[in-house]
Amino acid sequence: MSATGANGIPATPGQSRVGNTPSGQTSTRRFAYSRPAGSGSGAASDAVLVTGIGELVTCAGADGTIAVDAAASVAQRLGLLRDAAVVVVDGVVEWVGRAIDAPAADRRIDVDGRAVVPGFVDSHSHLVYAGDRVGEFSARMAGTPYDGGGIGVSVSATRAASDDELRALLQARVAEMRALGTTTVEIKSGYGLSVADEERSLRLAAEFTDEVTFLGAHVVPPEARADRAAYVDLVCGAMLQACAPHARWIDVFCEPASPHAFTEVEARRVLVAGRDAGLELRVHGNQLAAGPGVQLAVEFGAASVDHCTFLSPADVEALVGAAGTTVATLLPGVEFSTRSPYPDARGLLDAGVDVALATDCNPGTCNTASMPFVIALAVREMRMTSAEALVAATVGGARALRRGDIGRIAVGGRADLAVLEAPSYEHLAYRPGMPLARALDL
Numbered sequence: 127m128s129a130t131g132a133n134g135i136p137a138t139p140g141q142s143r144v145g146n147t148p149s150g151q152t153s154t155r156r157f158a159y160s161r162p163a164g165s166g167s168g169a170a171s172d173a174v175l176v177t178g179i180g181e182l183v184t185c186a187g188a189d190g191t192i193a194v195d196a197a198a199s200v201a202q203r204l205g206l207l208r209d210a211a212v213v214v215v216d217g218v219v220e221w222v223g224r225a226i227d228a229p230a231a232d233r234r235i236d237v238d239g240r241a242v243v244p245g246f247v248d249s250h251s252h253l254v255y256a257g258d259r260v261g262e263f264s265a266r267m268a269g270t271p272y273d274g275g276g277i278g279v280s281v282s283a284t285r286a287a288s289d290d291e292l293r294a295l296l297q298a299r300v301a302e303m304r305a306l307g308t309t310t311v312e313i314k315s316g317y318g319l320s321v322a323d324e325e326r327s328l329r330l331a332a333e334f335t336d337e338v339t340f341l342g343a344h345v346v347p348p349e350a351r352a353d354r355a356a357y358v359d360l361v362c363g364a365m366l367q368a369c370a371p372h373a374r375w376i377d378v379f380c381e382p383a384s385p386h387a388f389t390e391v392e393a394r395r396v397l398v399a400g401r402d403a404g405l406e407l408r409v410h411g412n413q414l415a416a417g418p419g420v421q422l423a424v425e426f427g428a429a430s431v432d433h434c435t436f437l438s439p440a441d442v443e444a445l446v447g448a449a450g451t452t453v454a455t456l457l458p459g460v461e462f463s464t465r466s467p468y469p470d471a472r473g474l475l476d477a478g479v480d481v482a483l484a485t486d487c488n489p490g491t492c493n494t495a496s497m498p499f500v501i502a503l504a505v506r507e508m509r510m511t512s513a514e515a516l517v518a519a520t521v522g523g524a525r526a527l528r529r530g531d532i533g534r535i536a537v538g539g540r541a542d543l544a545v546l547e548a549p550s551y552e553h554l555a556y557r558p559g560m561p562l563a564r565a566l567d568l
C-alpha cells in the first residue's frame with residue numbers, strides 16, 4: 127500500500143480514509159517542490175521524486191481495453207514512457223514526464239532502470255477466512271469436481287477463529303498481495319454466514335480496505351439447508367441490516383448448477399434488498415455452467431459479474447450492451463486450480479466487452495494472491511496480449527470497482543505504483559512465477 131493508505135491496501139490496519147479523486151492528464155510543466163518555509167515537519171507536504179524509471183506504463187490512454195494493434199499504437203494506448211519520472215505529493219501524483227525534465231522534490235527514489243506500472247487492482251478476493259482446504263484441492267486434482275460444498279468447511283473454521291486470529295490472517299494476506307504489486311483489494315465476507323459472523327468479517331475487512339463486499343449469499347450454510355427460503359430471508363433482513371454499515375458492495379453466488387449456491391429467483395431477492403439498503407451490486411455468475419448470473423448482473427446494472435466461464439452468445443451480447451456499466455471480471459486462477467476450461471477472454475475483448483482480471487484469492491477455488499500469476503495465465507491460457515492483461519489488471523479492476531482514482535498513473539490520481547524487477551511490463555507473463563512485482567513504498 128502506498129504510504130497514504132486506506133483505499134488500497136494499508137501497511138497496517140486502521141489508517142485514515144481517502145476519498146476518490148478524478149484522474150488528470152499527464153503533465154509536462156516544470157517546477158520545483160519543496161516544503162513550505164517554517165512549516166512544522168508534521169504539517170509539511172512530502173514531495174517524492176520517483177526517477178530512473180526505464181519504462182513507465184501509465185495506462186493513461188487505456189479506456190478499459192487495449193486493442194490488438196501495431197506495437198506503436200499499443201505503446202501509445204498504454205501511455206508508455208521511457209526514462210521517466212513521477213512526482214508524488216502526499217500520496218497523489220503531481221507530475222509525470224521525462225526524467226530529465228523532472229522538478230526537484232524533498233525526497234528521491236531511483237528505481238535504477240526498472241519498469242514501473244500502476245499498482246494492481248485486485249477487484250475480487252475472499253480474504254476473511256481461517257483454515258485451509260488443501261485436501262479438497264488434492265481430491266480435485268485426482269478428479270473430484272468443484273461444486274461449492276467445501277465452503278462449509280471454511281465457514282466452520284472461520285466461525286471458530288477469534289477476531290485477533292482473523293485480523294492476523296487478513297494482515298498477512300494483504301501483505302502478500304502488496305509484496306506482489308497489488309495496491310487496492312476488494313475483500314468479501316462469505317465464510318461467516320450468520321448475522322454475527324458476517325458482521326464481524328466485514329468489520330475486520332474494513333480495517334484493510336474501503337472495497338468491502340457483503341456476501342452473506344455465498345452458499346446456504348449447513349444448518350440452514352432444511353429451509354433455504356428462511357436463509358434468504360435472513361440475508362435480506364437482519365444480516366443485511368447488520369452488515370450494510372461496513373460494506374460498499376453486495377454480492378451473490380448465483381449458480382443454479384450448484385446445490386449450495388443461489389437460484390435466479392433467490393439472487394434477485396438479494397440484489398433488490400442490497401440495492402434498497404444502499405449497497406452497490408456485484409454478482410458471481412456462470413462459473414460452473416451457463417446460467418442466469420450474467421443476465422441478472424446486466425439487468426441490475428451491477429458493476430461487475432465475476433467468473434464468466436460458461437457464457438452463451440446471449441450473455442456475450444448482454445455484456446457488450448452493458449459496456450461502460452458492467453465489467454466481466456475473469457478469474458483464471460480459478461480455472462487453473464479447479465482444472466476447468468478458461469473463459470473466452472479473446473472473444474469477450476474482440477466483441478467489445480469491458481474485461482477485468484482478479485485473483486479471487488480464497489481457500490477453495492484459487493489460493494493465490496498473485497496478480498502477476500493471473501496476468502501470466504491470461505496471456506498463456508486466454509490469449510490476451512500482455513498489454514491487454516496489464517490493463518485488465520489495473521484499469522479494468524478500477525472500473526469493476528467504479529474508481530477513477532486508481533489503476534492509472536495520472537496527475538490527480540492516487541500514487542499507487544508497482545515496480546518490476548524487469549525492464550518491461552511484458553516480463554510479467556514472460557517470466558511466470560517469478561517475484562517480479564512489488565508495490566512501491568513512498
Ligand SMILES: N=CN[C@@H](CCC(=O)O)C(=O)O
Nearest residue numbers: 277379410486488489490491
Ligand atoms: N464460487 C464462489 N466463491 C468462491 C469460492 C469459494 C470457496 O470455494 O471457498 C469463488 O469465487 O470461486
Ligand SMILES: [Zn+2]
Nearest residue numbers: 250252410486
Ligand atoms: Zn469469488
